[in-house]
Amino acid sequence: MSGTSHPVFSVEGVSKSFGVFNALTDVSLSVRHDEIRAIIGPNGAGKTTFVNIVSGVYRPSKGRVILDGADITGLPPQKRARLGLARTFQIASLFRGMTIAEHMELAVRGRDTDRHERTELLDRMGLSAFADRDVQTLSHGDQRILEMAMAMVLKPKFLLLDEPTAGMSVAETDRMIRLIGDRLRGKVGVIIVEHDMSVVTQTSDQVTVLAAGAVATSGTPDIVLRDPLVKELYLGSAAGH
Ligand SMILES: Nc1ncnc2c1ncn2[C@@H]1O[C@H](COP(=O)(O)OP(=O)(O)OP(=O)(O)O)[C@@H](O)[C@H]1O
Ligand SMILES: [Mg+2]
Incomplete structure (x- = not known):
């Protein structure tokens, strides 16, 4: 099932609630086998919750997670890894x-x-x-x-990068951007959860903006990052990521 156009990874109608609080509501998106999609959004948008749903730390309250045509919604992280889902962590885990x-x-x-x-x-x-x-x-x-x-x-089918440039110097960030461009772009399906907009524009084919747990908008970085709605979402957020 590694066709050229079919998505290698998707979430379909995913919601996640903690008690009465809805951290994610009906989130759908997909990633092609040769596509890098960035997920951005202001503080509290649901990015970390999304990472945990993708990697299998959380099970969604509703909706499905699909890897290369297989429903992996209920699978734990190790089983996802065996099926070709790889991830990096926001904090160095060595x-x-x-x-x-x-x-x-x-x-x-x-x-x-x-x-x-x-x-x-x-x-x-x-x-x-x-x-x-x-x-x-x-x-x-x-x-x-x-x-x-x-x-x-x-050689994963799909790779989740959780803030790959967090805590990096400018030179280190540039090196990471180059590695993503040279080693990943066009070769594997990738989701990058990132708060640095310059990293997003330099690495990603598509961007999904989360706000208050839902998809606010998505599209190519040049269009999405110029969208007044997106600017407004970020202005309303104290720390700006
Ligand atoms: N385990 C939990 N129990 C209750 N509420 C939670 C839990 N995890 C997250 N939330 C809430 O869900 C919302 C989304 O949180 P999340 O951490 O996913 O956002 P985020 O986009 O990663 O934010 P940040 O940019 O600050 O890292 C927040 O309002 C948060 O308080
Ligand atoms: Mg977070």
Whole structure:
């Protein structure tokens, strides 16, 4: 089911409530196998709730989550990973005292992958010189790039990037943008949850704007980010992301 036009990932009519509070209401969107979609929205819009629905941390109160034609709504994170859904985390989730190479081993967890391919991936990500270094000695930017390499090593069908540039310097952010453009764009379906608009315009084919738990608008970055409605949503939000 890896056709050219059919979405590799979609959520259909997803709602999530916590008690009487609706954090997400009837959210639908889809991502093609070669498309990067950014999810943006002001504070409290429901972005983190959405990430947890996509990754399987939460089960939606209503609606369906579909990966490459299969209904994965009720599946836990590990089962989603086995079906080809990979993710990175907003906060670096690496293990002190372990090297980059050991993290890559951990990421493949005994599954059938080529050692040579792994080395090549580290090389393409600019990490091969550090392969035997403790991850603690890496810059924050390199740690996040390692997380991305760990997500990519199993050649996922669909990749969820949770604020890939959070906490990065300008130079690190530029490097991450280039890696996303070179290594992911046009090659795999991706959702990027991001608050930095310049990252969105430089990486994404499509943008979905969440506000108060619902899709406010969506479209190409040039149109969506110029939309007065979107500007208004952000002006109304204190921290502006
Ligand atoms: N476990 C929970 N229990 C109750 N309410 C929750 C829970 N998680 C989130 N919410 C509420 O749902 C709404 C959406 O929260 P969410 O964290 O998804 O927003 P967000 O877009 O990630 O915001 P931010 O930009 O501040 O990270 C908020 O009003 C929040 O208080
Ligand atoms: Mg959040």
